Amino acid sequence: MRVVKSPREISRILDRLKRGGRKIGLVPTMGCLHEGHFSLIRRAKKENDKVVVSIFVNPKQFAPKEDYKKYPRDLRRDAVLARRAGCDIIFCPGQADMYPDGYAAYVAVRNLSSRMCGISRPTHFEGVSTVCAKLFNIIRPDTAYFGQKDFQQALIIKRMVEDLNMGFKVKVLPIIRQKSGLAMSSRNKYLKPHEKKNAAVIFQSLMKAKGLIKAGARDASKIKAVMRRMILGRPGIRIDYIAIADPCTLVEKKRIDSNVLIALAVWVGRTRLIDNILVDV
Amino acid sequence: MRVVKSPREISRILDRLKRGGRKIGLVPTMGCLHEGHFSLIRRAKKENDKVVVSIFVNPKQFAPKEDYKKYPRDLRRDAVLARRAGCDIIFCPGQADMYPDGYAAYVAVRNLSSRMCGISRPTHFEGVSTVCAKLFNIIRPDTAYFGQKDFQQALIIKRMVEDLNMGFKVKVLPIIRQKSGLAMSSRNKYLKPHEKKNAAVIFQSLMKAKGLIKAGARDASKIKAVMRRMILGRPGIRIDYIAIADPCTLVEKKRIDSNVLIALAVWVGRTRLIDNILVDV
Numbered sequence A, B: 001m002r003v004v005k006s007p008r009e010i011s012r013i014l015d016r017l018k019r020g021g022r023k024i025g026l027v028p029t030m031g032c033l034h035e036g037h038f039s040l041i042r043r044a045k046k047e048n049d050k051v052v053v054s055i056f057v058n059p060k061q062f063a064p065k066e067d068y069k070k071y072p073r074d075l076r077r078d079a080v081l082a083r084r085a086g087c088d089i090i091f092c093p094g095q096a097d098m099y100p101d102g103y104a105a106y107v108a109v110r111n112l113s114s115r116m117c118g119i120s121r122p123t124h125f126e127g128v129s130t131v132c133a134k135l136f137n138i139i140r141p142d143t144a145y146f147g148q149k150d151f152q153q154a155l156i157i158k159r160m161v162e163d164l165n166m167g168f169k170v171k172v173l174p175i176i177r178q179k180s181g182l183a184m185s186s187r188n189k190y191l192k193p194h195e196k197k198n199a200a201v202i203f204q205s206l207m208k209a210k211g212l213i214k215a216g217a218r219d220a221s222k223i224k225a226v227m228r229r230m231i232l233g234r235p236g237i238r239i240d241y242i243a244i245a246d247p248c249t250l251v252e253k254k255r256i257d258s259n260v261l262i263a264l265a266v267w268v269g270r271t272r273l274i275d276n277i278l279v280d281v
Helices: A007-019 A035-047 A075-085 A124-139 A148-163 A186-190 A193-214 A220-232 B007-019 B035-047 B075-085 B124-139 B148-163 B186-190 B193-214 B220-232
Strands: A002-004 A024-029 A050-055 A089-091 A105-109 A143-147 A169-173 A237-245 A260-268 A271-279 B002-004 B024-029 B050-055 B089-091 B105-109 B143-147 B169-173 B237-245 B260-268 B271-279
Touching: A002 A007, A007 A024, A007 A050, A007 A089, A007 A124, A024 A035, A024 A124, A035 A050, A035 A075, A035 A143, A035 A169, A050 A075, A050 A124, A075 A089, A089 A124, A105 A124, A105 A148, A105 B148, A124 A148, A143 A148, A148 A169, A148 A260, A148 A271, A148 B105, A186 A271, A193 A220, A193 A237, A193 A260, A193 A271, A220 A237, A220 A260, B002 B007, B007 B024, B007 B050, B007 B089, B007 B124, B024 B035, B024 B124, B035 B050, B035 B075, B035 B143, B035 B169, B050 B075, B050 B124, B075 B089, B089 B124, B105 B124, B105 B148, B124 B148, B143 B148, B148 B169, B148 B260, B148 B271, B186 B271, B193 B220, B193 B237, B193 B260, B193 B271, B220 B237, B220 B260
Parallel strands: A002 A089, A024 A050, A024 A143, A050 A089, A143 A169, B002 B089, B024 B050, B024 B143, B050 B089, B143 B169
Antiparallel strands: A105 B105, A237 A260, A260 A271, B237 B260, B260 B271
């Protein structure tokens, strides 16, 4: 497995592979790899000749008071685990490689970026779409793989790839969960043992909502109220948002008359966690 | 020469050519081709195996009250002239090909886009960089060619291509002028004969400014005052802006202590014209 830091060098390496007819899969990450990432890498390996895992903690998707500085970084550990999952090349550019002095270009995906997580993190998705546009142009994959845990992110990236005619496939794979139901996330590292235990209520509230809908409930505000009560029943948890929305537009629904996305963000102590499920109606 | 309307089809055609090792030159235009465009096509032909000329009047770079609707369109004439200049493929997508319902992705180049023409046309350059990002991704040229007449546009595009790691060359070729000095522009079509005659003062004012700098003048406001007087000496002309600026950042200079861009936009009757020169100091 190679570890490449320079955008120019990895483009050169991949150009050669592509001229040889090799299919390239890309798994963009911010490192601190977990089972969620491994599932993406394994799928990418199955469907491509070479798998690139990018590891770059992207400052542009963090607001000034967010956790950019303390975000966990351990390239050596990540490299071992990525290789084990099937990664062929790790691309880990430095900040100055990605955003040299005078950097000025940004990609925004309107509407989708301003809903749900975009309300409390208004600059977040512009940072995400910008760094992904750059990674996609550097790597030029045949397929890029994202996890459904970041449902809104994946939707925005798909829209960007289609709107800007980037000409490759984006696949979104299921959320990987711990036994408790807690969705795998690099930020779970921040949780103290009792917080981790309490955080299991996030998925429980989603399953409860799904159960209510399957049993015929159609009033979104009532379902959200049940979720809210469940979550606030645990100590140290605050709710950022709970949304029951159209899974294509992310527009919230009052009445559940077709398939919905149920998504939420909560603060468990000082850690912000997100989760979601899709429910067929 | 082929005329292709579908983004998917032209990508397919060009993929085949590129796999065969052919170099692709792209000249993005809004049609109504003139000598300025021909000079770009001829250069592209010299430096590439195949030349693509895109013709698309991009609604997103016009503000609601601007001339999108009346912008001159004549594909048949353009096709004949483009072929004569060396074009191999015309790419002329429809609006719905470029901006289908639900379109949401935009590319913005900060700072550079808000100066000079960006002051009176605040959404213009976002439209330009967005459509160029799309065209670049559809065509994936080895080199794209732009005219210096739209100096700010070319600078923004170069910045975008570099910042977003698009990985090809952008070349900016000299302004082509009529005998009177008037810069070639599709919008010259709008000018009545007496307006065209008066519009020659635009270039005369640039040459006058250059002469003053070459003779030692260093105070930008004094030079601009001379230009302003010259231009307003002609009937029916209003000034949008005159800028004497750093040619890399477009930041205006008070004192001319290094090479400068002198750029201006004026209204000749109901037609907005731009022009510029670079002056070595």
